[in-house]
Amino acid sequence: MINGLLTSCDTVVVFITTNGYMNMFIKKNLTTLIQNTIYNNSNLKKRLPLAVIASASLLLAACGPNANETLSSTKPDQYGFTPASEYTVELNNAVLGQLPFENKQDFTDANRGFIATLPEFVVKYSDGETIMDLSDYDFVNGQAPDSVNPSLWRQAKLNNINGLFKVTAGIYQIRGFDLANMTVIEGKTGWIIVDPLTTAETAKKALDFVNKQLGYRPVSTIVFTHSHMDHFGGVAGLLEAAGNDVADIEVVAPGGFMEAATNENIIAGPAMTKRASYMYGNLLPRSARGHVDAGLGKAVPFGTFSILTPTLTVNSDETKIIDGVEFEFQIVSGSEAPSEFTFYLPKMKAYCGAEMVSKTMHNLYTLRGAQVRDAVVWSKSIDAAIETQKDAEIYFGSHHWPVWGQENINEFLVTQRDTYQYIHDQSVRMLNAGLTPKEIAEEIEMPPELAKTFSSRGYYGTAKHNAKAVYQAYLGWYDANPVNLDPLPEYESAAKYVKLMGGAKAVIINAQAAYDKGEYRWSAELLNHVVFADADNDAAKELLASSYDQLGYQAESAPWRDVYLSGAYELRHGAADKVIDLASMKAILLQTPVDKFFESMAARVIGPDAFGEEFTLNINFTDLEQNYVLTLNNAVLRHKLAPKDAAANATLNINHELFIDLVIGVAGVSEVLLSDDLSIEGSTLGLISFFSLLDQPEGVFNIVTP
Numbered sequence: 001m002i003n004g005l006l007t008s009c010d011t012v013v014v015f016i017t018t019n020g021y022m023n024m025f026i027k028k029n030l031t032t033l034i035q036n037t038i039y040n041n042s043n044l045k046k047r048l049p050l051a052v053i054a055s056a057s058l059l060l061a062a063c064g065p066n067a068n069e070t071l072s073s074t075k076p077d078q079y080g081f082t083p084a085s086e087y088t089v090e091l092n093n094a095v096l097g098q099l100p101f102e103n104k105q106d107f108t109d110a111n112r113g114f115i116a117t118l119p120e121f122v123v124k125y126s127d128g129e130t131i132m133d134l135s136d137y138d139f140v141n142g143q144a145p146d147s148v149n150p151s152l153w154r155q156a157k158l159n160n161i162n163g164l165f166k167v168t169a170g171i172y173q174i175r176g177f178d179l180a181n182m183t184v185i186e187g188k189t190g191w192i193i194v195d196p197l198t199t200a201e202t203a204k205k206a207l208d209f210v211n212k213q214l215g216y217r218p219v220s221t222i223v224f225t226h227s228h229m230d231h232f233g234g235v236a237g238l239l240e241a242a243g244n245d246v247a248d249i250e251v252v253a254p255g256g257f258m259e260a261a262t263n264e265n266i267i268a269g270p271a272m273t274k275r276a277s278y279m280y281g282n283l284l285p286r287s288a289r290g291h292v293d294a295g296l297g298k299a300v301p302f303g304t305f306s307i308l309t310p311t312l313t314v315n316s317d318e319t320k321i322i323d324g325v326e327f328e329f330q331i332v333s334g335s336e337a338p339s340e341f342t343f344y345l346p347k348m349k350a351y352c353g354a355e356m357v358s359k360t361m362h363n364l365y366t367l368r369g370a371q372v373r374d375a376v377v378w379s380k381s382i383d384a385a386i387e388t389q390k391d392a393e394i395y396f397g398s399h400h401w402p403v404w405g406q407e408n409i410n411e412f413l414v415t416q417r418d419t420y421q422y423i424h425d426q427s428v429r430m431l432n433a434g435l436t437p438k439e440i441a442e443e444i445e446m447p448p449e450l451a452k453t454f455s456s457r458g459y460y461g462t463a464k465h466n467a468k469a470v471y472q473a474y475l476g477w478y479d480a481n482p483v484n485l486d487p488l489p490e491y492e493s494a495a496k497y498v499k500l501m502g503g504a505k506a507v508i509i510n511a512q513a514a515y516d517k518g519e520y521r522w523s524a525e526l527l528n529h530v531v532f533a534d535a536d537n538d539a540a541k542e543l544l545a546s547s548y549d550q551l552g553y554q555a556e557s558a559p560w561r562d563v564y565l566s567g568a569y570e571l572r573h574g575a576a577d578k579v580i581d582l583a584s585m586k587a588i589l590l591q592t593p594v595d596k597f598f599e600s601m602a603a604r605v606i607g608p609d610a611f612g613e614e615f616t617l618n619i620n621f622t623d624l625e626q627n628y629v630l631t632l633n634n635a636v637l638r639h640k641l642a643p644k645d646a647a648a649n650a651t652l653n654i655n656h657e658l659f660i661d662l663v664i665g666v667a668g669v670s671e672v673l674l675s676d677d678l679s680i681e682g683s684t685l686g687l688i689s690f691f692s693l694l695d696q697p698e699g700v701f702n703i704v705t706p
Contacts, residue, residue, distance in 0.1 A: 073146075080542075080572040081289035081565070082549045084146035087518030091554050095150045100452060106359070110161045110175075110401040116213050117163025121177060123201045125303050125584075132202055132301040134162060134176065136286035137293075145288040147553040152561065155360070155459045156293035158401070164213050167396050168348055170325075174210065178202040179297035180230040180398050183352065184210055185345075188324025190220030194352065195231040195398050196238040199303030203234025207241035218244035220323040222308065224253040225354035226340035227260035229305060229588075231398055236306035236587060251308045252322060253339070254331060255315035260339040261307060262592035266600050268369065270699035273579045276300075276368040278703065281562030283569055283576055289549070290565060295360055295460035295558035296399045302580060306587040314341055330388060332356045335378040344389055351392035351409070356381055357416045359400035359454070363461035364423070365469030367559050372473045375424035375466075382417035386410065412455060419456045422447065423463055427470035436479040437468040462557045491706040494532035504530050508540055515547055520554075523547045528704075531571070535705040544704070545571040567704045579699040582664035589660050594621065597663055598628060598639035604695040610635040615690050618644045618651035618681075621659065632690070650682035650690075665696075 076082050084092070121134040140160050144153035162176020170186040174197075182203065183194035191210070197203040211217070219242035224232045239246055265272050277283065280300045281291035294300065314320065314329045321327075328344040336355045344351045355362070356378070364373045395409045396402040403409050423444065430440045441464040450456045458464075478484065487493065501507050507530050514523040527544035530537055545568040552564030570576075615632040629642045644651060655677055662672045672678065680687060 077285075077287070077289055079285055079290070079569065080545065081147075081568065082546045084553050085518065085550055087520075088550050088553045089146045092144065092146065092149055095556075099151055099454070099457075101150070101154065103454075106158055106401065106454060107161075109403060110158050112402070112404070113166035114161075115164045115166055115172075116209075117176075118205075118209060121162070121205070123199075123205055123301065123303070125201065131199065131303045132178070132299070134298070137298055139286070139288060140292060147289045148292055149554060149556045149561075151454075151457060151556045152293065152295075152459060152558060154454070155295065155457075155558070156298075158359075159293055159297050161401070164210060167402050168350060168394050170348055171345075171350055171394075171396065172210065172214065173396060173402075174206040175401065176298065177206045177209075178230065178234070179294060179300050181396075181400075182206050182234075183396060184214075185325060186217075187220045187322070190218040190244070190323065191242075192221040192223060192323055192325060193219055193238060194223040195225055196222060197234035198230040198305070199234050199301045200237030200240070200306055201234075201303040202237070202301050204237030204241045206234075207238055211241070216243075218242060219249055221250045221252060223322075223343075224251070224257060224261075224310070225342070225352070225398055226254065226337035227257050227264070228337055228355070229261070229264075230300065231355070232261060232307055233305040233588070235308050236304065246308070250312055250322065251310045252312045252314065252320075253310035254329075254333060254341040255313050256333065256339040257310055257313070258307075258591065259593070260337065262588060263596060264370070266592060266596045267603055269600075270579075270697035272369045274699040274701060274703070277576065277579050278563045278566040279367045279559045281566055282579075284562060284565055289553075291562055293459075293558045294562075296358065302584070304584050304587070307591050309591065328388075330381075330385060332381040332385075334374055335381040336362060336373065342385060344392060346391075348394065349392055350394040350396060351385070351389040353385065353395055353397045353413075355398045356385070357395075357413060358397060358460070360459040361419055361456050361461045361463070361466070363469075364420070364466040365472065366461075367465070367563060372469045374473070375420045375470060379417050379421040379424070382413055382420075386413045386417065389413075415450055415453045415456050419446075419450055420466075422450065423466050424470050427467040428474065431471050431475060436481070437471045440467045440471060441465070458557045460557065460559060462560065490532050494529040494706075497529045498533040501529075504534060504537055504540060508543060511540075511543055511547075515543060518550075520547045520550045524551065531704070532706050541571045541705075544568075570702070570704050575700065575702045575705075577700055583666055586660060586664060586666075589664060590657065594624070594626065594628070594656070594659075595639065595641070597659075598630065598637075601630075601694060602637040602639070604697065605632070605635060605637050606693055606695050607635045610693045613693065615686070616645055616648040617687070617690060618648045619659075620644060620651060620653045621656050622653055623655045623657075632693070648682060650680060650684070650687040652678060652680060652687065654678040 073083055121132065122130060123132040125131050137156075137160055140153070140156045144150040148156075159176065163174075165173050165175060167173055167183075172184040174182040174184070178197040178199070180195055180197055182197050185192040185194065193207070197206060207219075219238065222235060222238065239249075242249075280294055282300075282302070284291040286292075291299065312320070314331070317330050319326060319328050326346055328346060330342045330344070332340050332342055332354070340354055340356065342352055342354045342356055364375050390406070390410070392409055393406055394402055394404055395412065403412050426444055427440050430443060435443065444463050444467045446456070446463055488496070498504055498507055501510070507526055511523040511526040511530075514526065524544060524547040527540050527547060530540035531544055534540070548564040548568040548571070552561045552568065555561040555564060610632060613632060613635070617630040618627055619630060620627040626641060627644050628639050629645045629648070630637060630639045654672075658672060658675060658677045
């Protein structure tokens, strides 16, 4: 009888009264009432029969896309994000018929071997700010709300499954406590930790939990699979939780690890950090209209970052015995990371694919900005793994959940391999036919066999922007059309376009018409001209933000969603006045080769201010016993490791750590120059004048406004 009434979740809900009776109410938009009366009332849960609670839960789960919307679902939320439009609802509902959502194997695998999780996972930074709170994602349950692509919602639910898991005898994983996984292998004398997460705070919490659940063991070995920070940045917290002397710990990494790990973000760090805040939705609320997932995991925690120098470097495919466990390493550098290896554990028949393969299409080009990755090298590396790991019965990686069974592993590796090769080959075919990057991105279509495989879907990378990356790798930014050789800057061309189209009001009217027809890409393009011509046009900014809302809600890629919604957030609330605390990077910067900072310093010279200036400076690191000679000429700053130049305008005698404090802004120039930890020979005034020629980028700038 009840099932017969449930024809529309918009009109039928279940309300559990305080005396435990179940009544049917015909009322719109009350699904949250179920949550408020059952799930948020522990006393009521104790008094209700389990069957009643189960019935209500099933009815709630049966609700359609509106299940996670609030009573004010027809209005903007407190951050200004608008409801999903009818076109977005239609598009997202269509996804349900395009993919095999009935296949629940990933959910089975993601839950397999579950041991325990923390009832509350909250991690705070040293200043008390919360950097990770998994309860923020409690809303990710049931069916997808109108404002989230159902395919991305599925990935978000899988990434919500967190805790300590047993992969097989001797191998465990912490998943969901960070963007990445931490793998724990039983060694002869202690834990072998593979990839100690992103931050010291999350890593400490994770290892403390492992030791509580499995019994304390010292850490014998730390393995860094590759040079991205979410796989080594938490090592300081790991050491704190381990409790044993770092001198007793072997640190294993692929060749080139330290250079790759410390180089990234030094030169273009401020811009990349700002762009990363868009890519990962740092400023967005955790909600059905905000950030729901990062594709690779829940979110990037921004806490304290650290690194350790390897004691054992693996430079080629070779076998090593590490704390009594046999590791067969495969070098895959140049695929997903510039320095990376995978490994096979023959005794366990388990293959660690690091981040060469994940349960998503990855990035050939990452939206935060980085060098383009080589799709052919990537595909060939996976192909080699298919052959060398054919005896593996278990796959586990640096993200997501494992795969069990030789046939399943082979199928997974084949689809990953062919995903990158197909995007490469088709992009090259089309660029050789004269198509531009935009045209290639619009034309590329994945084969049905890959398109319907969830692990090759674009939850992180996408076929569209990866295809543009292939074009960039071969042909660069110029598409050969002369009009794009020296175009006007956006703020200038925007003003001319708006004037030509009859003024801002006329453009907004046309953009509104496009918006009303669900043509959000076009409305956004029109409105972008208005905003860049007049950043104070609030009507254009709000309609542009609303267009970005809908594009974000439709996106299957978590980074695309976060980028669109971050753009909408900035249009409504302005740019953030702070992106990242560089002090959190100090431990890594202390391990960065000194000459990299001088390369960065050269890129900060304010060219016009330095015209006609000449300067020679000795920077003498008293603790490193190294002297660098810097010369400024033709507005170009050069450096070399050399003895002091006797003809220098000034010599700065400084220790390494104080220099880093100067670089990250912990200490200002004036403060440093007056410090007892340095001395100056020559012209102090000249030294101050020299530093005044250097820009001080903070990564705080507008993106969606001029």
